[in-house]
Amino acid sequence: MNYKLVTFDLYAALVDLEGSLVPELEKVIGETDQDLVSVFRNWRASQGYYLLINNSLNKGHVSYDYITMMCLEYALAKAGITIRDDEKRQLVDAWLQLKLWPEAKSVLLEVKRRGYPIGILSNGDTEMIAKVQKGFGISFDYIFAADQAGAYKPSPQLHNLPLKQLSLNGKDVLHVAGTVHDVIGTKAVGLTCVWSNRSGDAILDPAHAPDYITKDLTGVLDLV
Numbered sequence: 001m002n003y004k005l006v007t008f009d010l011y012a013a014l015v016d017l018e019g020s021l022v023p024e025l026e027k028v029i030g031e032t033d034q035d036l037v038s039v040f041r042n043w044r045a046s047q048g049y050y051l052l053i054n055n056s057l058n059k060g061h062v063s064y065d066y067i068t069m070m071c072l073e074y075a076l077a078k079a080g081i082t083i084r085d086d087e088k089r090q091l092v093d094a095w096l097q098l099k100l101w102p103e104a105k106s107v108l109l110e111v112k113r114r115g116y117p118i119g120i121l122s123n124g125d126t127e128m129i130a131k132v133q134k135g136f137g138i139s140f141d142y143i144f145a146a147d148q149a150g151a152y153k154p155s156p157q158l159h160n161l162p163l164k165q166l167s168l169n170g171k172d173v174l175h176v177a178g179t180v181h182d183v184i185g186t187k188a189v190g191l192t193c194v195w196s197n198r199s200g201d202a203i204l205d206p207a208h209a210p211d212y213i214t215k216d217l218t219g220v221l222d223l224v
Helices: 010-014 017-029 036-057 064-079 085-096 104-113 126-134 161-166 180-188 217-222
Strands: 005-008 118-122 142-145 173-177 192-196 212-214
Touching: 005 010, 005 142, 005 161, 010 118, 010 173, 017 036, 017 085, 036 064, 064 085, 085 126, 104 118, 104 217, 118 126, 118 161, 126 142, 142 161, 173 180, 173 217, 180 192, 192 217, 212 217
Parallel strands: 005 118, 005 173, 118 142, 173 192, 192 212
Antiparallel strands: none
16 A cells, blocks of 8 residues: 555544543533533534535635634533633633544554654644644644635545645545544545544445544554
8 A cells, every 4th residue: 555645634533622622621611510521512513513614605714713712602602601711712722732542643653654754634724733733742744734725624625735735646645534524525535535433423425435444543554
């Protein structure tokens, strides 16, 4: 399998968002009768909707940071939780200090040891991703981000970035997707896709099914 590049989704395939951010909600909000796991899940779900809305409005690219803040405020309002503006900023900034899944670092290092360039292909903005990956203790060769494309996943403008910037074809790239939506965008542009399907989700559209499905990132090592 002679891939020229292995890319990874950031916010689902590589990092444990819920495990990283629910403790931050608990720290900032403190004692509450609200289920903060549900608050986080509303935050994350509304963020996903807003990314798609931004793609559809055709009014220019809105930053990931802005969308993350708006969706935090929405989730808090829905739960009836009030916090200060600086505390909201603290929670959005927590997206810069996300924790990798337990096996992620060893898998990334082994992929690099086997001679493959690695990249992050993510909905985040370039500066955000650069700050997050510094905390991983791993050097990525490339960052492919939504602000470079002016669009969010599953837009082909984003999934095509490795092909356009490095003059590759789809078979040259193995992308490790973290969500069913990422899978669809990956396959729509012809990249080879392995889905790290940690949650046991179902395939949304068989016409855009992944080439491989693994339970976690360790399965990537069977493919490189």
